[in-house]
Amino acid sequence: MAGRPRSEEARRAILEAALALVERDGYQDVTLKGIAEAAGTGRQTLYRWWQSKAEVLLEAIAELVGPELQPPPESGDPHADLVAFLEETFGAAHGVAGRVVVGLMADAQADEKFAAELRARLIGPRRQALRTVLARGALPADLDLDLAVDVVFGAMWYRLLNRHAEVDEKLAREIAGLLGRIR
Amino acid sequence: MAGRPRSEEARRAILEAALALVERDGYQDVTLKGIAEAAGTGRQTLYRWWQSKAEVLLEAIAELVGPELQPPPESGDPHADLVAFLEETFGAAHGVAGRVVVGLMADAQADEKFAAELRARLIGPRRQALRTVLARGALPADLDLDLAVDVVFGAMWYRLLNRHAEVDEKLAREIAGLLGRIR
Amino acid sequence: MAGRPRSEEARRAILEAALALVERDGYQDVTLKGIAEAAGTGRQTLYRWWQSKAEVLLEAIAELVGPELQPPPESGDPHADLVAFLEETFGAAHGVAGRVVVGLMADAQADEKFAAELRARLIGPRRQALRTVLARGALPADLDLDLAVDVVFGAMWYRLLNRHAEVDEKLAREIAGLLGRIR
Amino acid sequence: MAGRPRSEEARRAILEAALALVERDGYQDVTLKGIAEAAGTGRQTLYRWWQSKAEVLLEAIAELVGPELQPPPESGDPHADLVAFLEETFGAAHGVAGRVVVGLMADAQADEKFAAELRARLIGPRRQALRTVLARGALPADLDLDLAVDVVFGAMWYRLLNRHAEVDEKLAREIAGLLGRIR
DNA sequence: CATTAAACGAGACGGTACGTCATGTCTTTGA
DNA sequence: TCAAAGACATGACGTACCGTCTCGTTTAATG
Numbered sequence: 001m002a003g004r005p006r007s008e009e010a011r012r013a014i015l016e017a018a019l020a021l022v023e024r025d026g027y028q029d030v031t032l033k034g035i036a037e038a039a040g041t042g043r044q045t046l047y048r049w050w051q052s053k054a055e056v057l058l059e060a061i062a063e064l065v066g067p068e069l070q071p072p073p074e075s076g077d078p079h080a081d082l083v084a085f086l087e088e089t090f091g092a093a094h095g096v097a098g099r100v101v102v103g104l105m106a107d108a109q110a111d112e113k114f115a116a117e118l119r120a121r122l123i124g125p126r127r128q129a130l131r132t133v134l135a136r137g138a139l140p141a142d143l144d145l146d147l148a149v150d151v152v153f154g155a156m157w158y159r160l161l162n163r164h165a166e167v168d169e170k171l172a173r174e175i176a177g178l179l180g181r182i183r
Numbered sequence: 184m185a186g187r188p189r190s191e192e193a194r195r196a197i198l199e200a201a202l203a204l205v206e207r208d209g210y211q212d213v214t215l216k217g218i219a220e221a222a223g224t225g226r227q228t229l230y231r232w233w234q235s236k237a238e239v240l241l242e243a244i245a246e247l248v249g250p251e252l253q254p255p256p257e258s259g260d261p262h263a264d265l266v267a268f269l270e271e272t273f274g275a276a277h278g279v280a281g282r283v284v285v286g287l288m289a290d291a292q293a294d295e296k297f298a299a300e301l302r303a304r305l306i307g308p309r310r311q312a313l314r315t316v317l318a319r320g321a322l323p324a325d326l327d328l329d330l331a332v333d334v335v336f337g338a339m340w341y342r343l344l345n346r347h348a349e350v351d352e353k354l355a356r357e358i359a360g361l362l363g364r365i366r
Numbered sequence: 367m368a369g370r371p372r373s374e375e376a377r378r379a380i381l382e383a384a385l386a387l388v389e390r391d392g393y394q395d396v397t398l399k400g401i402a403e404a405a406g407t408g409r410q411t412l413y414r415w416w417q418s419k420a421e422v423l424l425e426a427i428a429e430l431v432g433p434e435l436q437p438p439p440e441s442g443d444p445h446a447d448l449v450a451f452l453e454e455t456f457g458a459a460h461g462v463a464g465r466v467v468v469g470l471m472a473d474a475q476a477d478e479k480f481a482a483e484l485r486a487r488l489i490g491p492r493r494q495a496l497r498t499v500l501a502r503g504a505l506p507a508d509l510d511l512d513l514a515v516d517v518v519f520g521a522m523w524y525r526l527l528n529r530h531a532e533v534d535e536k537l538a539r540e541i542a543g544l545l546g547r548i549r
Numbered sequence: 550m551a552g553r554p555r556s557e558e559a560r561r562a563i564l565e566a567a568l569a570l571v572e573r574d575g576y577q578d579v580t581l582k583g584i585a586e587a588a589g590t591g592r593q594t595l596y597r598w599w600q601s602k603a604e605v606l607l608e609a610i611a612e613l614v615g616p617e618l619q620p621p622p623e624s625g626d627p628h629a630d631l632v633a634f635l636e637e638t639f640g641a642a643h644g645v646a647g648r649v650v651v652g653l654m655a656d657a658q659a660d661e662k663f664a665a666e667l668r669a670r671l672i673g674p675r676r677q678a679l680r681t682v683l684a685r686g687a688l689p690a691d692l693d694l695d696l697a698v699d700v701v702f703g704a705m706w707y708r709l710l711n712r713h714a715e716v717d718e719k720l721a722r723e724i725a726g727l728l729g730r731i732r
Numbered sequence: 733c734a735t736t737a738a739a740c741g742a743g744a745c746g747g748t749a750c751g752t753c754a755t756g757t758c759t760t761t762g763a
Numbered sequence: 764t765c766a767a768a769g770a771c772a773t774g775a776c777g778t779a780c781c782g783t784c785t786c787g788t789t790t791a792a793t794g
Binding site: 026027028029102103105106107108109110112115119123124127140143144146147148150151153154155156157158159161162163164165174175178181182183 | 209210211212285286288289290291292293295298302306307310323326327329330331333334336337338340341342344346347348357361364365
């Protein structure tokens with residue numbers, strides 16, 4: 001038998017409601033119950049298609065920032081490419097996207113299965129993009145690229161989570177400058 | 184007037200039970216109710232002295248790693264000092280301490296007041312210790328020390344949270360090596 | 367839309383468990399938590415449909431003694447009717463029903479809203495039934511029937527609460543006898 | 550050896566605070582903790598001298614209405630004596646005394662030991678006083694005096710607890726009138 | 733007059749019920 | 764067969780009071 005097809009309308013209402021609630025209440029105060037009510041949807045519809053709040057928001061954020069996961073076009077100046085890429089990346093860390101992504105990382109600590117999904121769909125591709133940009137010549141050829149990626153995104157995440165300093169264009173330039181001084 | 188003094192026995196039972204439960208069930212599955220039961224203590228005793236699970240575990244972990252928050256003695260070789268410090272720090276990130284500290288960071292995302300406490304009692308002192316070690320000559324004099332700290336601890340936190348790679352002695356040597364190549 | 371219908375099974379399990387617990391532990395030692403556990407039901411299900419322990423037990427007792435709230439068939443002998451009615455009423459005051467009804471009256475002292483409900487669903491109808499029986503000719507026509515009701519049920523309640531004497535068939539005959547001597 | 554004598558000041562502060570709290574919050578919302586705080590006394594002082602809230606309030610009310618427990622002087626007119634006694638008794642049922650006494654009766658349902666104490670110190674003497682007044686000739690000589698007492702005080706208690714009608718001078722006259730019509 | 737012992741206030745202790753909340757499941761009717 | 768609605772069992776939350784237990788202090792009577 002065929003059955004009623006999945007409602008695309010309900011799906012979009014849920015993803016939009018989820019993001020709106022994060023914006024209004026903060027990631028941790030969002031509940032699946034609250035999302036269902038805000039989306040005007042049944043609770044079972046949420047549980048049918050997603051495992052948890054984190055999965056809902058991972059899908060929502062993936063749709064939101066999907067296109068940005070590609071490395072930027074090559075300009076010829078490796079250092080300029082790196083600065084541009086970091087400025088764009090760090091800029092995206094503000095607003096809802098930042099709040100969601102930090103919340104997802106927090107939730108991932110409780111659930112290794114979701115953590116793997118988060119790495120596969122969001123973190124990994126972004127790492128790959130940075131790797132591509134770094135490989136254009138901004139670093140000595142013998143330097144471990146993965147270590148460099150850890151250092152760059154590490155600083156970003158550390159600041160995002162610990163909030164002891166801003167994640168902004170200044171940081172982008174400083175990190176790029178630091179990498180440029182490596183011999 | 185005086186009143187019955189706080190029970191040091193209950194306090195220690197609670198902190199020990201909290202750590203034991205994190206070890207057994209993982210940070211997120213620990214509840215205040217569970218801690219009280221495991222410690223053989225009343226629930227109100229927990230609420231009397233701590234605001235949340237995170238505060239209990241912050242105190243527990245602070246007592247556990249308290250002494251390590253001091254910078255190591257100066258050996259004369261700045262690079263060796265740095266490697267030694269990082270090896271010790273990264274080593275401590277395994278076991279309960281690591282699970283707790285990652286959980287605390289996750290919880291801090293939901294509660295800015297607690298985040299400030301976490302920075303003040305745990306993260307800040309550790310940053311200061313690294314700063315002291317770095318200032319012994321492992322870096323060019325004009326490099327921003329705070330940025331270097333962000334880069335080093337950033338890489339550590341990024342790996343701890345995202346779990347795409349180990350936080351171990353190898354990382355300690357690689358990071359120290361990378362810093363040593365900065366001109 | 368529809369929603370899942372209320373579970374009649376849960377409702378009956380709760381009312382039966384409540385009565386059983388009163389029988390076992392006494393009215394005052396019954397708790398909503400205990401009722402839920404004994405009924406194998408969620409605590410929220412209790413709070414969804416009732417405001418308090420008293421309301422649960424009022425409904426339970428109302429189902430138990432519901433049919434008795436009607437005045438008995440007229441035999442032709444007003445005095446015999448009265449004695450029969452009182453014997454039946456006073457007999458029902460023993461066992462669970464008596465313990466529950468006394469507990470309800472005690473709880474009603476703390477909650478005027480519930481007191482009104484108790485009057486409407488239990489006390490009032492019983493008063494009306496006695497009034498009907500008394501009106502059949504057991505009393506002088508000019509006597510205030512409500513006062514007579516107060517006197518009859520007052521003696522019963524006084525003994526039930528104060529427990530200085532039994533509420534039994536002997537009392538039924540004595541009260542009826544006293545009323546019969548009024549000129 | 551001797552030890553410090555019991556503080557009469559603390560005792561009076563407790564009894565007064567208890568009555569004041571009943572007046573302000575109602576019997577059921579008064580707690581031993583609240584009484585201790587309002588009296589400026591330690592909690593242990595309460596538990597040292599009384600078993601429960603009910604015992605505290607029984608002592609408080611006993612001091613308040615103690616003198617009234619005696620039958621009034623004989624005037625020569627039995628019916629007038631009865632009316633006067635009932636008017637005074639029913640009048641005292643208003644105000645704090647009424648609220649306390651109803652609360653005590655409710656609590657007595659849960660605790661037979663306290664119920665016995667209540668009967669011995671408050672209810673019994675009052676019954677005896679009414680008995681004395683009734684014995685002055687307001688009733689036919691062969692009528693059971695205890696039954697008459699049950700009927701009179703029963704009506705009072707029934708109205709006090711069920712609150713379907715007032716306990717006032719009108720009731721006093723009506724009850725006395727009803728008794729007067731018994732042959 | 734020093735000692736002693738009990739009562740005092742304060743307040744923390746282990747318990748336990750309260751009423752609320754979110755979870756994830758189940759059961760209806762309607763599309 | 765999916766959707767919305769909403770009841771279900773479960774279990775943690777934070778609060779309140781219970782009755783008990785130290786504390787340090789105060790207050791007579793005793794030796």
